[in-house]
Amino acid sequence: MSLELSNFDAAIVDLDGTLVDTIGDFVVSLNRMLDELALPNIDGPTVERMVGKGSEHLIHSVLHHVRGTAEEGDAWFERAWPRYQHHYLAINGQHADVYDGVVEGLSALRARGLRLACLTNKPTAFARPLLATKGLDAFFEVMFGGDAFERKKPDPLPLLKACEALATSPARTLMVGDSSNDAKAARAAGCPVVLVSYGYNHGEPVRGVDADGFVDSLAELAHLR
Ligand SMILES: O=C(O)COP(=O)(O)O
Numbered sequence: 001m002s003l004e005l006s007n008f009d010a011a012i013v014d015l016d017g018t019l020v021d022t023i024g025d026f027v028v029s030l031n032r033m034l035d036e037l038a039l040p041n042i043d044g045p046t047v048e049r050m051v052g053k054g055s056e057h058l059i060h061s062v063l064h065h066v067r068g069t070a071e072e073g074d075a076w077f078e079r080a081w082p083r084y085q086h087h088y089l090a091i092n093g094q095h096a097d098v099y100d101g102v103v104e105g106l107s108a109l110r111a112r113g114l115r116l117a118c119l120t121n122k123p124t125a126f127a128r129p130l131l132a133t134k135g136l137d138a139f140f141e142v143m144f145g146g147d148a149f150e151r152k153k154p155d156p157l158p159l160l161k162a163c164e165a166l167a168t169s170p171a172r173t174l175m176v177g178d179s180s181n182d183a184k185a186a187r188a189a190g191c192p193v194v195l196v197s198y199g200y201n202h203g204e205p206v207r208g209v210d211a212d213g214f215v216d217s218l219a220e221l222a223h224l225r
């Protein structure tokens with residue numbers, strides 16, 4: 001990877017699939033919601049393909065999957081959505097693990113003087129307590145959830161707002177994510193982007209995504225010049 005940390009003043013880091021493996025939390029809360037609605041359950045690999053575009057999108061995708069058509073699924077959304085939020089908040093973080101190398105990677109970025117923002121499409125009400133329970137909140141000066149701005153990633157708006165909050169220019173702010181969603185938003189905002197190889201990329205091979213580099217662990221960021 002040819003990226004050099006000396007070119008950056010800040011980094012914007014994605015949450016699900018980049019910092020924390022949250023598929024377990026998603027599956028447990030979705031299946032509790034589906035049980036309440038007497039609908040069939042869903043498995044981890046299927047959920048993994050649906051994560052990354054925010055919770056409303058996830059619920060629509062899950063209901064479409066279990067009901068067979070988007071129209072059939074959409075008819076359940078109003079009942080499903082409050083139940084999902086209830087169940088997710090009840091178990092938030094209990095079936096989720098911080099990936100190996102995350103603490104080393106974030107510590108290295110901070111040690112090199114980079115300012116850090118966490119930017120996720122996950123609702124702020126889920127993301128803030130998750131970062132805190134996992135002991136990651138202190139790394140970040142600011143944290144923005146998927147409901148923080150008018151549009152979510154892959155729109156560049158959240159990245160531009162995060163740069164504004166960090167008082168950095170997009171060209172000197174590195175986006176660290178796990179999906180084409182993060183990469184598209186970064187390209188459109190003018191932020192260089194590095195993707196982790198282990199996250200959730202909508203069921204597609206992540207190395208096929210247009211990005212400036214790939215890492216198998218955030219600890220690799222510590223070795224950049
Ligand atoms: O869609 C989600 O909830 C996950 O979003 P993230 O990958 O942007 O953290």
Ligand SMILES: [Mg+2]
Pocket residue numbers: 014015016017018052177178179199200
């Ligand atoms: Mg992600």
